[in-house]
Amino acid sequence: MQQPRIWLVEDELSIADTLVYMLQQEGFIVTAFERGLPALDAAHHQIPDLAILDVGLPDISGFELCRRLLARHPALPVLFLTARSEEVDKLLGLEIGADDYIAKPFSPREVCARVRTVLRRLQKFAAPSPLLRVGEFTLNDASALVTWCGQSLNLTRYEFLLLKTLLHAPGRIFSRQQLMEQVWGDANESFDRTVDTHIKTLRAKLREINPNVSPINTHRGMGYSLGGF
Numbered sequence: 001m002q003q004p005r006i007w008l009v010e011d012e013l014s015i016a017d018t019l020v021y022m023l024q025q026e027g028f029i030v031t032a033f034e035r036g037l038p039a040l041d042a043a044h045h046q047i048p049d050l051a052i053l054d055v056g057l058p059d060i061s062g063f064e065l066c067r068r069l070l071a072r073h074p075a076l077p078v079l080f081l082t083a084r085s086e087e088v089d090k091l092l093g094l095e096i097g098a099d100d101y102i103a104k105p106f107s108p109r110e111v112c113a114r115v116r117t118v119l120r121r122l123q124k125f126a127a128p129s130p131l132l133r134v135g136e137f138t139l140n141d142a143s144a145l146v147t148w149c150g151q152s153l154n155l156t157r158y159e160f161l162l163l164k165t166l167l168h169a170p171g172r173i174f175s176r177q178q179l180m181e182q183v184w185g186d187a188n189e190s191f192d193r194t195v196d197t198h199i200k201t202l203r204a205k206l207r208e209i210n211p212n213v214s215p216i217n218t219h220r221g222m223g224y225s226l227g228g229f
Contacts, residue, residue, distance in 0.1 A: 002029075004049040004119055007042075009033045009065065010081065011058055015104075019052070022108040023115070036060035040068055047073045050115060055082035055093070063096060070097045074157055075144075077118050081106070094194045097156060099184070121185045134167050134226070135215070149210045158183060159202045162195075166216065166226035175223040199224060 006028045010016040016032050023030045031048070033039040036057045051069060055062035066078050078098040093101045099118045102111060132139040138147045144160055146153045146167075155163065161183045165174065174182070176195045184194070203216055217225045 003027045005029045007031050007048040007051045009036055009039045010054045018108050022112055026112045036065040050077040052079045067096055095197050134170050139167050151209045158198050162198055170226045173219050173223050173225045
């Protein structure tokens, strides 16, 4: 089986060289870019199994690069590297679709471990299960498609995984930490707002189809559940 292909977009050559070496030692196929725009151009022709992006690139911010890559390839896993460790930056990175966020200085072995964790997590969700019907929802795992009231939902990867988690346990109350663990693989309480933001956009998409029903329930101080449809 072919080893996972990793793109590294990092302008600090000493960091890039170290990470390329460590990732290759772990068996990954690595392509390195010093700028974001060449990586964006390359994405027209191929796409990696995971992208590692520095936030502070000289030509385009890592956040903007992430947005553009995910607009073309919504299922692409993204890991951010940055010297900025403020919570607002972590939240922004996760909310635009990143899978993980590592602040400099970091251990190259830690980066390799995070890469493997993200890829394992996605493999777990990739295993298809039978067609699931819950109320007015139909979930097709094989095609990553959800219909609501007979209409297909245009969901981001994390919206899909959130809804999938709720659909597999209708009526169960999931705390924000449980949803972070299930969907992002991280139960860090600092990222509660990430769950709230994705639930908000998910609700908006459901309302566009049926404004009279609100199937995602908020339980103050407890979390979210699916029901009432």
